[in-house]
Amino acid sequence: MSARAVRVHAPAKINLRLGVGPAREDGFHPLGTVYLALDWRDAVTVRAADHWSLEVTTDVPERVDLAGVPAADDLADNLAVRAARLLAAHVGVDQPLAIHIDKAIPVAGGLAGGSADAAAALVAADRLWGTGLGRAELLELAGRLGSDVPFALLGGAALGEGRGEVVTPLPVGATWWWVVLPDPDGLSTPAVYAAYDRLLGEGYFSPAGTAVPAGLAAALAAGDPAALAPYLVNDLTIPAASLRPELADRLAAGAAAGVLAPLLSGSGPTCLFLCGSAQHADAVVRVLADRGLDGALVCSGPTPGALDAVEELA
Numbered sequence: 001m002s003a004r005a006v007r008v009h010a011p012a013k014i015n016l017r018l019g020v021g022p023a024r025e026d027g028f029h030p031l032g033t034v035y036l037a038l039d040w041r042d043a044v045t046v047r048a049a050d051h052w053s054l055e056v057t058t059d060v061p062e063r064v065d066l067a068g069v070p071a072a073d074d075l076a077d078n079l080a081v082r083a084a085r086l087l088a089a090h091v092g093v094d095q096p097l098a099i100h101i102d103k104a105i106p107v108a109g110g111l112a113g114g115s116a117d118a119a120a121a122l123v124a125a126d127r128l129w130g131t132g133l134g135r136a137e138l139l140e141l142a143g144r145l146g147s148d149v150p151f152a153l154l155g156g157a158a159l160g161e162g163r164g165e166v167v168t169p170l171p172v173g174a175t176w177w178w179v180v181l182p183d184p185d186g187l188s189t190p191a192v193y194a195a196y197d198r199l200l201g202e203g204y205f206s207p208a209g210t211a212v213p214a215g216l217a218a219a220l221a222a223g224d225p226a227a228l229a230p231y232l233v234n235d236l237t238i239p240a241a242s243l244r245p246e247l248a249d250r251l252a253a254g255a256a257a258g259v260l261a262p263l264l265s266g267s268g269p270t271c272l273f274l275c276g277s278a279q280h281a282d283a284v285v286r287v288l289a290d291r292g293l294d295g296a297l298v299c300s301g302p303t304p305g306a307l308d309a310v311e312e313l314a
């Protein structure tokens, strides 16, 4: 018997390296990036219904500002609904869904929570409807929904090329420990890219660039955090800090707390600090709290993507 409901978890992503090139003719920026899926997940549950509906909830309102998420009144804008409807149109299914999103990933945090929800909804609807699309076809649909959606399907770690949607899994030799410092006040990704374009016109030089050094993949496979640390660079750091100057202070506070490397997550404003172990990360959280930076959490990765986190419910 087929399931009456399907729940899929999808992870937040971070970019271990985010190299950004000048905008292409289609307006997108070419990226050379290495993604890592963090152990921090949204859950999307879908059930067959007689009309489309959406409910968005969170157990962590101090971190997730639901005001920034399209919900029942503007459900067509929510990436999870868009994903399910794209699949319906693609396979010719005419079956409305009741969708519930349980959000844990901060909104507009540079952690691709919306993309995670899209990936989870794609996989959940595929399973509920029994459309049985293969991985390649789901990845292609995911790429149409957004640059970060294919990686949210895969999870683990992956090289991201094109505008980030062309993903190639990478071997990982260890669990990596991070202190994650969220900022409840989100930062708009388009605004950060506009700041990048403006700075480029003023002579800004992208420190990472879109060529991903081979040594990064080698350090990732070897599982040595000290070897990985020098490769952690994000070309959006200076553009994001031009809009949110306190980001530079936050990254510096982490560096001063003895982490292996500070890093802005995606387009920010979440700050990440690579640590050598879970114990090291716990200690850094305490140091940051002593310095007035509350709300930091310990996270680890890699973790599976939506394709490998499916639950059929009775």
Ligand code: ATP
Binding pocket: 068, 069, 070, 077, 078, 079, 080, 101, 106, 107, 108, 109, 110, 111, 112, 113, 114, 115, 117, 118, 148, 187, 189, 266, 267, 268
């Ligand atoms: P991006 O994925 O654009 O880099 P981000 O990771 O910083 O952005 P997200 O949490 O993915 O941030 O949300 C970006 C915007 O997408 C939100 O401000 C919101 O308007 C819209 N959005 C649409 N669907 C969702 C969803 N399911 N969850 C969160 N945001 C959503």
